[in-house]
Amino acid sequence: METAEYNVAAKFYDLEFKDVVEDIPFYVDYSINQGSPVLELGCGTGRVLIPIAEAGLEAWGIDVADEMLLLAKEKIARLNSKVAERIHLIKADMRDFTLPKKFKLIIIPFATFLHMKTKEDKEKTLRKIREHLDNNGLLIIDIFAPHYQRLTKKRDVSIKEIEKEGQKIVVTTFNQYDYKGQLIHISKFYDVLQPNGTIKRFIQKFTISYIFRYEMEHLLEKEGFKIVNIFGGYDKRVYDYESGKMIFIAKKA
Numbered sequence: 001m002e003t004a005e006y007n008v009a010a011k012f013y014d015l016e017f018k019d020v021v022e023d024i025p026f027y028v029d030y031s032i033n034q035g036s037p038v039l040e041l042g043c044g045t046g047r048v049l050i051p052i053a054e055a056g057l058e059a060w061g062i063d064v065a066d067e068m069l070l071l072a073k074e075k076i077a078r079l080n081s082k083v084a085e086r087i088h089l090i091k092a093d094m095r096d097f098t099l100p101k102k103f104k105l106i107i108i109p110f111a112t113f114l115h116m117k118t119k120e121d122k123e124k125t126l127r128k129i130r131e132h133l134d135n136n137g138l139l140i141i142d143i144f145a146p147h148y149q150r151l152t153k154k155r156d157v158s159i160k161e162i163e164k165e166g167q168k169i170v171v172t173t174f175n176q177y178d179y180k181g182q183l184i185h186i187s188k189f190y191d192v193l194q195p196n197g198t199i200k201r202f203i204q205k206f207t208i209s210y211i212f213r214y215e216m217e218h219l220l221e222k223e224g225f226k227i228v229n230i231f232g233g234y235d236k237r238v239y240d241y242e243s244g245k246m247i248f249i250a251k252k253a
């Protein structure tokens, strides 16, 4: 299992992405319609998994990062015990896992599938999903549509300010685009301003891929899936590229 890149900055994750909530009702609705059990690959701190369990479903989550799973466990420990009992967290790699269940719904929210950098990694993950998907099950993979404006830049930088218990944290993100490998090398610097005026820096580095629409369609079809829908947003609007989102809904072919 490769080093889990999310460990170093796990403690900032929920703060940094606290405004990312619009996908949650989408996954909760699909979970209710499909029924238990539901599996999330790369569940992180439980941002999506916990609301699914709160809606009454048996929710399984796997992730490679101990620190992300630890934060999820802390949140689950604070839940009503009936909800907590419905959640199962497992440390595992999405390319190679075995669970004692078939799932009615398998989801990979928030562009997490893009952590699969090579063709082989993507294929391995889809095979594992197929193995664990109920015959009437659905798969949802939510990734971004690679915008040409973004890809013409070669590199870009963004800065965001967050606050943790009154402490200011400046998050600087550098993206470097590798066109040949269809990869984005990401470096994130979390600068935590200390009361004495000094800065404590945490550095998270990782690489993701970007995937084009027909590439994803071919991948899914090659690995034995049939695409049911491609949405461009959580309101289920038809994919149109401009929205920047590609949400693939697939079932076993």
Ligand SMILES: C[S@@+](CC[C@H](N)C(=O)[O-])C[C@H]1O[C@@H](n2cnc3c(N)ncnc32)[C@H](O)[C@@H]1O
Pocket: 004, 005, 006, 041, 042, 043, 044, 045, 046, 047, 048, 062, 063, 064, 065, 068, 092, 093, 094, 095, 109, 110, 111, 112, 115
């Ligand atoms: C962008 S976060 C998303 C977390 C959560 N799904 C959410 O929507 O908030 C990506 C997560 O995927 C996990 N991850 C990355 N590569 C993985 C792999 N090969 N197998 C399992 N989890 C992985 C990371 O540790 C991280 O927690």
